[in-house]
Amino acid sequence: MCRHVAHLGPSLALREVLTVPPHSLLRQSWAPRHQRHGTVNADGFGVGWYAEGDPTPARYRRPGPVWADLSFADLVRVVRSESFLAAVRDATEPGADGEAAAAPFAAGPWLFSHNGAVTGWPRSLAPLAATLPAVELLALEARCDAALLWALVLRRLRDGDPPGEALAETVRAVAEAAPGSRLNFLLTDGRTIAATAWGDTLWYLTGPDGRTTVASEPYDDDPRWREAPDRTLLTATRADVLLTPLKEPCT
Secondary structure, three states, X not given: OOEEEEEEEEXXXXXXXXXXXXXXXXXXXXXXXXXXXXXXXXXXXXXXXXXXXXXXXXXXXXXXXXXXXXXXXXXXXXXXXXXXXXXXXXXXXOOOOHHHHOOOEEEOOEEEEEEEEOOOOOHHHHHHHOOOOHHHHHOOOOOOHHHHHHHHHHHHHHOOOOHHHHHHHHHHHHHHHOOXXXXXXXXXXXXXXXXXXXXXXOEEEEOOOOOEEEEOOOOXXXXXXXXXXXXXXXXEXXXXXXXXXXXXXXO
8 A cells, every 4th residue: 555755865856756767656656566455546645855955845745646636747847856755645544634644744854654554543553642642643634544653753753763763663563552554654854764664565776876765666677676674674874775674563
């Protein structure tokens, strides 16, 4: 369910990753090659990017399929950035939240996306939701599992956890509360990328020009693409990628 991609590197037009490659995120919205759950990602889409000198990202999100939005093609043709995150959505459950439920979610310098589903939603995460301040629950953008997962991650970031630790600890807590959940997270602040492989595919690509791309699946057939093993935390900069195994919660 869902496909997402984050990119760090020299400035380029967003379309060079999102629409031009033969298996770009645009094509993955209707013909993903590696998606294990669901076949069409038509329940919303979004892209967030960073302008030079501004740490707060801009976002463009819509509730319908990306292929039906003519403005998206114009946007990614002219917008250039050194860092961005984009996603296409296959909703866990039908809902009326529309654009608000589409990734990327944002707060301060952060952009976040969730590829997966929480088993037993929403009852399974009620105990974790109760750990959040009431004001943060009231501020949720949407009534979907991804929005609550973002609130749990954001609480850890605001408490000072490094991005990788914030993702890993949230995965552990959610997997314990809702076994069988698929929890592929993607997070960036424009300078680093953190991601988890937990129940679905995660790939990464690095280049000699300082480019690092992390995605649900490759957007082309470049042989330098590498797949992260399941149950893995990935942390990346423009210089390197680190893979760390994630442990199953104790039962």
